[in-house]
Amino acid sequence: MEEQIQNQDEEISLIDLFAVLLRYKWMIIIVTCLSVVLALTISIISLVQPPEESILPNEYTPYALMLINNSDSSSGSLNSMLSGSGLEALASMAGVSAGGTSNSGLAIYFAGTNTFLDPIIEKFNLVERYKIEKHPKAETRKALKEKLVASFDDESGVFSISFTDIDPVFASEVVNYAVGLMENMFLSLGIDKNILEKQNLEENIENSYQEMLNLQKKIQSLESSVSYGSASSIPSIMLDTSILKAELQAQEQVYSQLKIQLELLKVQMASEKPVFQIIQTAEVPDQKSGPSRGMLCIIITFAGFFISIFMAFLLNAIKNIKNDPVAMEKLTQKKESKEKSENK
16 A cells, blocks of 8 residues: 555656646746757857957867887886986886886887977967967966876887977977987986987997098108109108008908998897887878867757756746745744844
């Protein structure tokens, strides 16, 4: 018997709810329709206005991809470089231990440092672009961190940097500059020893080549001076020439050895996976990444619908209170008591 009464009460309460909705159905329909009109108006106006003035401008997100090697040998080299460069303390502050530091984790950490952010801010004059007046350094860094995103995919080993802006050309320039900064930061730490060795060999080869040219010029100059020199100076000239030829021969051997080392290193690098390698630079996107105006219209429409339902129940509750003499009497008594207390 009690269950039947409970079921009847539940049915009556549901009927009452539907009755309230039916009583205010036109208000619900009107508010929902106005929400649709508002959403469409916002979307259309945002498309017509220039991007700098639009309340909802199109945003573009170019990205660049880099391959980061997290092999054990690289990690060992990384640990030694961190210890030697004094960055070990900074890494531990970021929650990364020197013993288990990975190159990808270091790249993510670098992307949030002032050493990485400040050159970008200065290069593209972001303080003026974002019109930041108070606390320009801190606020500009904060704004840049929201737009510049660095992420790493554990499965593929690909590290990506993306930047979001209303100007697609500007966004792609920021990404490519950030990639160059990241590459230079890895090179400055000397994590990839093969690259450093290659750079040193190329520099030494160039210096050796220039030295060979200088020696050849000196030899030619001395040989041409024999015909114009006196008989007493010829032996001295010939001696200097022979010394220079010996130095030239030694320099040629050094040059050939350096070339051999460079070619062997290139073969070795071709068979090994580099620590940091750019596999795709940022292109100027021709398709927006946001915002989704269709989703915005749906959200505003549903929000208007639920707000109208809430208003219907609120108006119905106010009406019921006004029609209930007991409730009105309580409200009147409370109001009178409050006025008396204020008068005292």
